[in-house]
Amino acid sequence: xxxxxxxxxxxxxxxxxxxxxxxxxxxxxxxxxxxxxxxxxxxxxxxxxxxxxxxxxxxxxxxxxxxxxxxxxxxxxxxxxxxxxxxxxxxxxxxxxxxxxxxxxxxxxxxxxxxxxxxxxxxxxxxxxxxxxxxxxxxxxxxxxxxxxxxxxxxxxxxxxxxxxxxxxxxxxxxxxxxxxxxxxxxxxxxxxxxxxxxxxxxxxxxxxx
Numbered sequence: 668x669x670x671x672x673x674x675x676x677x678x679x680x681x682x683x684x685x686x687x688x689x690x691x692x693x694x695x696x697x698x699x700x701x702x703x704x705x706x707x708x709x710x711x712x713x714x715x716x717x718x719x720x721x722x723x724x725x726x727x728x729x730x731x732x733x734x735x736x737x738x739x740x741x742x743x744x745x746x747x748x749x750x751x752x753x754x755x756x757x758x759x760x761x762x763x764x765x766x767x768x769x770x771x772x773x774x775x776x777x778x779x780x781x782x783x784x785x786x787x788x789x790x791x792x793x794x795x796x797x798x799x800x801x802x803x804x805x806x807x808x809x810x811x812x813x814x815x816x817x818x819x820x821x822x823x824x825x826x827x828x829x830x831x832x833x834x835x836x837x838x839x840x841x842x843x844x845x846x847x848x849x850x851x852x853x854x855x856x857x858x859x860x861x862x863x864x865x866x867x868x869x870x871x872x873x874x875x876x877x
Contacts, residue, residue, distance in 0.1 A: 670818060671811045678804040681689040682823050685796065686830050691786055691865045695755070698858035699782075700838035703774040708835030714780035715831060716824050718787025721814055723820035726797045727813045734794060745791045745874055755782060756862030 670678075692715045700708025725731040736741045787793055797820075805815045 669815050670804070670806075671809075674804050674806070677713050677820070678800075678819060679822065679826065681800065682826050686823075686826050690792075691790065691862060692783065693831070693834065694858055694861045694865070695783055695786055696835050697838050697859075698862075699774055699779045700835040701842055701858075705836060705839035706845060707774050707776060707779045708839055709832065710779040711783040712828065712831045714783025714785075714830060715787050716786045717780070718793070719820065719824050719827065721784070721788050722793055722797050723817060725794075726801065726820070727816050728732070731794050731797055733765060741791060742874055744794065745870065745872075747789050749870045749874075751785055751789055753863055753866040754785070755865060756859040758859065760856055760859050844871070849865040 696708055696711045699711045722731065725734070734744060790816070801816055801819050804819055805812055809815070
């Protein structure tokens with residue numbers, strides 16, 4: 668057995684605690700599900716998981732280590748990630764692209780998935796997560812390290828989906844209660860503010876403090 672049950676349980680508890688902590692992915696899922704319904708919310712969840720698959724490939728092929736060990740590359744990822752989060756957040760204050768629409772979703776399935784994927788891929792904290800968390804649960808003596816990384820990443824994706832799918836589902840359930848323009852504006856502005864906050868924190872932590 669590549670990963671023993673005790674190690675796997677410890678990993679699930681640790682990964683679960685990280686997944687449950689609020690972050691840009693959760694805010695984006697809530698925002699898109701509230702504005703465009705369950706299908707778009709689930710597309711956002713799918714985009715996050717695609718981003719995690721991308722991080723898995725980066726970790727397996729050692730690219731994440733190269734990025735993390737290079738101050739220039741790591742800061743570039745932080746700048747790109749924060750800029751993209753800020754751009755998405757600003758859309759909430761513009762009030763043009765994010766509106767409740769009973770005739771159909773105002774955000775396309777493809778856009779929601781792409782935004783979530785890019786948001787996740789450009790988040791340096793996720794790179795650190797894959798570099799700091801996964802290696803602690805890998806034992807070279809038990810067999811293929813890349814295969815162990817893939818298994819742990821798949822478990823992370825499953826935990827992530829177990830948390831994020833209900834969020835998208837619940838957000839869509841209350842969507843009918845949020846049909847008033849004033850409430851729509853509040854939702855857009857508040858989620859936009861959260862995303863701008865995460866963008867600022869990303870810059871502060873990875874650019875200004877370093």
